Amino acid sequence: MIRRRPLVLVLPAVLLALGLAACGEKDEPTGRGASERVNLVLDYLPNADHAGIYTAIAEGEFKTAKLDVKPRTPSDPSAPLKLLAAGRADLAISYEPELLLARAKGADLVAIGALVQKPLTSIVSLGKRPIRSAASLEGKKVGTAGIPYQDAYLETILEQAGADPDQTKPINVGFNLVPALLSKRVDAVLGMFWNVEGVELRRQDKDPVILRMDEIGVPTYNELIVVARAQDVRARGPLLRRFMRALARGHDIVRKDVDSGVRALVKANPDLNRRLQHAQIQATMPVFFPADKDRPFGFQDPREWRRYAQWMTKNDLLPSAETSERAFTNEFLPGEGI
Helix, strand or coil: CCCCCCHHHCCCHHHHHHCCCCCCCCCCCCCCCCCEEEEEECCCCCCHHHHHHHHHHHCCHHHHCCEEEEEECCCCCCHHHHHHHCCCCCEEEECHHHHHHHHHCCCCEEEEEEEECCCCEEEEECCCCCCCCHHHHCCCEEEECCCHHHHHHHHHHHHHCCCCHHHCEEEECCCCHHHHHHCCCCCEEEEEECCCHHHHHHHCCCCCEEEEHHHCCCCCCCCEEEEEEHHHHHHCHHHHHHHHHHHHHHHHHHHHCHHHHHHHHHHHCCCCCHHHHHHHHHHHHHHHCCCCCCCCCCCCCHHHHHHHHHHHHHCCCCCCHHHHCCCECCCCCCCCCC
């Protein structure tokens, strides 16, 4: 299949990485008309990962940008990109590997910003003899959600640690990772988020031992990204730029006052526990923003995208690492516009 080349992504990715395309923040007039509706599909139920989104709504940042942002939760984690590609949403929150897989199947979708800069996926174990190193996974039962690229994570981690993957038994427990771990059906699970389930287990005095993907052999990637259709990247640039700017302001508010994020989340989902959300948002704060303080909120590192796509290709998850070359753009971030 010949994939149509998005006109806005004509600069090589390396130029974006070096910041050579930047020419200062571009102002977008919002005008005096009615706000534009933006249907945003989340990756999951409202949680700490979405604190900046709901804060931008609650504090009027989207309203100031003349945007009426309406988040909704998906029926399942694979639904957001499907809904977006079908034109049933304007934007979606998804995962870098999911976007690459979708593009490999022909979906003309583009990440316009990173919501979470680093992997949240982790290996978690409990008990009196928890697994404290990747090498210690050899010979153990590891619960997974049955997601192909996460199964590949486990194999890579074991190989990097010098352990024999054939001696480790992955067990597909679906999304029942916590019950499988607490019931001791498995020795560890791969797929929990260290900032969500990891924090909750700690607050329950379960003393979890957490091994993060990017610290034990898996190339780093953006856990969560904001995704748009390529046709909108070309035609609705002003709206996307205003969205990302308002989203950045929402996160700046949370960075200065975590309680603002808690209030916004609990308003969106009254079933959430305030203290737990505070702890989870606080844990997530460092990865909401680029490690390089000179980069704007939402920045996506082309070199990291390339390395991760190469890893996916090596593990037969993608036909080619070239899938990543036009999978994202920093065009709509402050200071990164052409």
